[in-house]
Amino acid sequence: MNKAIFFDRDGTLIIDKHYPNDPNQIEYFSDCFSTLKKLQNQGYLLFIVTNQSGVAKGLITEEQLEAIHEQMQQDFEKQNINIEEYFSAPYLPTSNHYYRKPNPGMLLEAINTYNINPAQSWMLGDKISDVEAGLKSGCKSILLSQTTSDKTSNYHTCKDLSEALKIIEQA
Numbered sequence: 001m002n003k004a005i006f007f008d009r010d011g012t013l014i015i016d017k018h019y020p021n022d023p024n025q026i027e028y029f030s031d032c033f034s035t036l037k038k039l040q041n042q043g044y045l046l047f048i049v050t051n052q053s054g055v056a057k058g059l060i061t062e063e064q065l066e067a068i069h070e071q072m073q074q075d076f077e078k079q080n081i082n083i084e085e086y087f088s089a090p091y092l093p094t095s096n097h098y099y100r101k102p103n104p105g106m107l108l109e110a111i112n113t114y115n116i117n118p119a120q121s122w123m124l125g126d127k128i129s130d131v132e133a134g135l136k137s138g139c140k141s142i143l144l145s146q147t148t149s150d151k152t153s154n155y156h157t158c159k160d161l162s163e164a165l166k167i168i169e170q171a
């Protein structure tokens, strides 16, 4: 079986620009490429799982969303980083859609399609809904947040991707 890292997109890999609709708005966190490369070298398959309610709200089009992911794919390829698949959930928060985090649909689809063992896999995101989706799908989860870690929680908390890498390597 494979192991995987599931990344939220906005606020996790790239700076959250609130409904970005143009590839020019992509701005990677400084440790994004180095962290993904190290995880890839450790044998993890890499996925992006992103809620995109802006599509349902009419703030961005499916084509604009696709253009952003195509640009990201080119940027990652230049760094020899392979993202297996980009999953997006273009549904309203009120939809409670199975694919929209905190529901685990996007992760479970990847887990089934790519023969992934969730117990060896991780979800990383900057919102508690990311962590919930990770835990519901059986993955270990890390919340990227500036707030102090709650030692009693069933997930990890750290401030950036570099720290998340250390947590994964030490687990």
Ligand SMILES: [Mg+2]
Pocket: 008, 009, 010, 011, 012, 125, 126, 127
């Ligand atoms: Mg986010």
